[in-house]
Amino acid sequence: MTVPVAWDENLANELINERSGLEGAMLPILHALQEKFGYVDSRAVAIVANTLNVSRAEVFGTISFYHDFKRQPPLGRTIKLCRAEACQARGAEELAAHLEKSEGVQIDGGYHNGVRVETAFCLGNCALGPNALFDGELFGKLDPQSLRELFAAASRKAGARQ
């Protein structure tokens, strides 16, 4: 994963224009913005709206619909922990409770030691759950130990960035 860069309107325009010809361009554009800046800046709304000739409300509505699109710059790193049915069946809930207790992090809460843990609903790796996603890499068959290690690694990376 690339390190997010600060908001840059020219860069945003470039990312948006490159994708504006795609069919259903809104989501690829929003993903590209989030990938580059770590979030979708509110200033992007009008630009996307104008480029795609849709209303600002529609862009705003789309961003708000997906929890995955962040509206604020990231303050650290994010681990996505799957808590969908298959992972639940393989102990994801217990794992989540364990992590909250051992690391003091609140799932879907704020950043703790530079890391935010977010609920995801299915990462497509059900046979090998419980799963988590960090930095684009999928971690399967998690247990308390390996999840703690993942958290620690994420925390180090977050610290390294600062």
Next chain:
Amino acid sequence: MSLIQEIDFGTPIRIAERTVTLTIDGEQVSVPEGTSVMAAAMSRGVKIPKLCASDNLEPFGSCRLCLVEIEGRRGTPASCTTPAENGMVVHTQNERLAKLRRGVMELYISDHPLDCLTCSANGNCELQDAAGEVGLREVRYGYKGENHLDDVKDESNPYFSYDPSKCIVCSRCVRACEEVQGTFALTIEGRGFDSRVKPGPTNFIESECVSCGACVQACPTATLIEKSVIERGQPEHSLVTTCAYCGVGCSFKAEMRGDELVRMVPYKAGQANEGHSCVKGRFAYGYATHKDRMLKPMIRARITDPWREVSWEEAISHTASELKRLQAQYGRDSIGAITSSRCTNEEVFVLQKLVRAAFGNNNVDTCARVCHSPTGYGLKMTLGTSAGTQDFASVDYADVMLVIGANPTDGHPVFGSRMKKRLRAGAKLIVADPRSIDLVRTPHVQADFHLQLKPGTNVALVNSLAHVIVTEGLVNEAFVRERCDLDEFETWARFIALAQNSPEEMEQYTGVPAKDVRAAARLYASVKNAAIYYGLGVTEHSQGSTTVMALANLAMATGNIGHVGAGVNPLRGQNNVQGSCDMGSFPHELPGYRHVSDDATRETFQALWGVEIDDEPGLRIPNMIDEAVAGNYKGLFVQGEDIAQSDPNTQHITSGLLAMECVIVQDLFLNETAKYAHVFLPGCSFLEKDGTFTNAERRINRVRKVMAPLCGKDEWRVFIELAHAMGYEMDYSHPSEIMDEIAALTPTFAGVSYAKLDEMGSVQWPCNEAAPYGTPLMHVDRFVGGKGHFMLTEYVPTRERSGPRFPLILTTGRILSQYNVGAQTRRTENGFWHKEDVLEIHPFDAEQRGIVDGDLVSVVSRSGDTALRAKISDRMQPGVVYTTFHHPGSGANVVTTDNSDWATNCPEYKVTAVEARRVNSLSTWQERNAEEDVSLRRVLEATPDAAE
């Protein structure tokens, strides 16, 4: 009298050739194919409980209240999203469904405030009704769970309030904004339980919302509700009437409490608007009871004297004696009148009758002189009738729209929404306009071609379009051969095929790339249904009439006349421009566009009116002013119009008014013209009138009196009494009798009566023996006059050109929230959106002159100068500046010149050579005008009322 309740079928009743028959609750029902089970049930009066469905919106299926059982199908499908099919057997009520619906309702109510008794929607709430229909008796979930009851209200819009704590997230508002209005200003923020209606990332007033009111109308609860209802309570009776703003002529229900207007609600059965509205008609009616209304007749000897309030009797006898004195002293032709396109057909008819019969001359003109007189002339010369060819619904079938010199989303918003709907469905769009109007690019609509011509070059552009059609073999020869005068066509075709008319040659004038013109012409000629829509950007030019004829030529050459989806359609500015022209307001024409020199016509009128009618045309408005300046024209009756603000070259107009001895103004307000008047007669707002307006599609709509005239007298009675005082008798007891006289005298109106209007809702003229139910579509099998006439339309550049002294071209127009001279809209909350007229200027021109946004800028032409705030805008093209004349102090018309259309004298508002530069103070005219606003408007404080 009670409140008019319109049936809501829940989903649209489809238009289809085939019908399907199904059984609903044991009864057979037949509906057009594609109609939903819900609408089918309602068509038999069976109301299935619903919250998210409304018949002006596509079915959505989110509220889960309209579940039904269909025999042979599993589960309980939503009746709104299930199309009716042959042989279906539907049950809308049974124990299982009742239980399901109650369960759904319990969930809604568990997150809804229980303040029905104090809620502003109490008595008119679909949620309340639905709870009653499903028999809700308890909410097992309680009220203490997670909820939205503390959500904060958004009261930023001046007309309506948004209270999310009452919102059930049915998305009707969001869908209405998208499907009906086409603005897409609303969305649902978040998902699941967090879902909230939101005007984008901001509040309502900062959002893309245009305050059309469609969301408010769609809301089934008190979430989106008019502030007037919150303040005054629910209305108790209503009457259907017609909006008094633009030429769309929307039908509204005026909803009343006693004699107080609570709100205006667009009427679904209104054939012009089909239940939609804009910010003006829906909300901007507060002027009707504004404190500035003048309610007593007033007179004064000199305009520098203060006004003196007098009785109606004194006002009328004084006026009559003054007018008689002037005629005795200066001759019969020294007086005349201007009729108003804002007044009813009946009022206009009686006023022109007053002029022709009691004044004994033809000095009657109308404010259409300065807007659509070229339409009257141009369409009569080519198509044979001074009117547009289609109804509004025709646009639903257009494959290509050519919009030229019109800005429908601002000027005719309700029709603009209808156009956008058709464009979203795939119709192609050609916009010819010097500015980038909204239609060029607005969410989900993009013009295929924007021909951004230089102001004043319409004829050059339309000729070059026609050149491509003729020279590239795109003429519809069968149509031309059968329907048009062939000799005239051939002469025209030879003319238009000349190289001088080619896009390549015309490009030097229009500035439009020839290849775009060629492509646009091919597009226009390539489809079955191509429709032309135009406005004042076509007519208000030195060649206004020529452009109208050029457009008619274009339509005839491609066979785009006489069928749905096509045609030549003038978008009329004011509510009754069409009607005031129809009613004989022109100095050369008696009602029905018949020339005063025609003996047979005159004899018809003479027989009924018992007077001789002058066979010479009278004076047009500009001639009246010129003659006044020359000392030959001394008395003028001005009905509901403000020529001192709206007509070009203000200082020429006011010098004409100053030279007259008796100027009579009949208006709601002491307007700019009234500053120069000697008699003021208070008028009635449209809410105080019975009568008819005729809209842009020739539709005669009823105006109904919802309150008594505040000034104590119907306007039409004033003319009767004035005629009597001048020695001519006419007598009517109700406007319906005036319409009967119009029908008796005018062949195109022969079948019109109030009884028919009440029965049909409205009727489009011609309405007579040949077309007893009116004529939605004109020239179907033959042109009204027999053959269509091609007219030669040589491009002659206007004399008004930019040069070293005046390097910019000023063009003028309108914006959405204001209307014409602003007399009405400035006296409403609409001022919020447009507090002053500004000068829009392209960044390049601004930079050259060191002008930054918000600077005070002097605009100078050879007529005069005025100072406005600059607004830098890339909607302009370099070299062109733009302003509006909604505010009297702006003096936009101090700058415009008295150039005019060669055929009709319609002023060339759209082209004035100007220079703009930064200044520190207002212009001399503006300063003097501000002083005169006080000095020429003084009223003697005769009664405590007047002092208020």
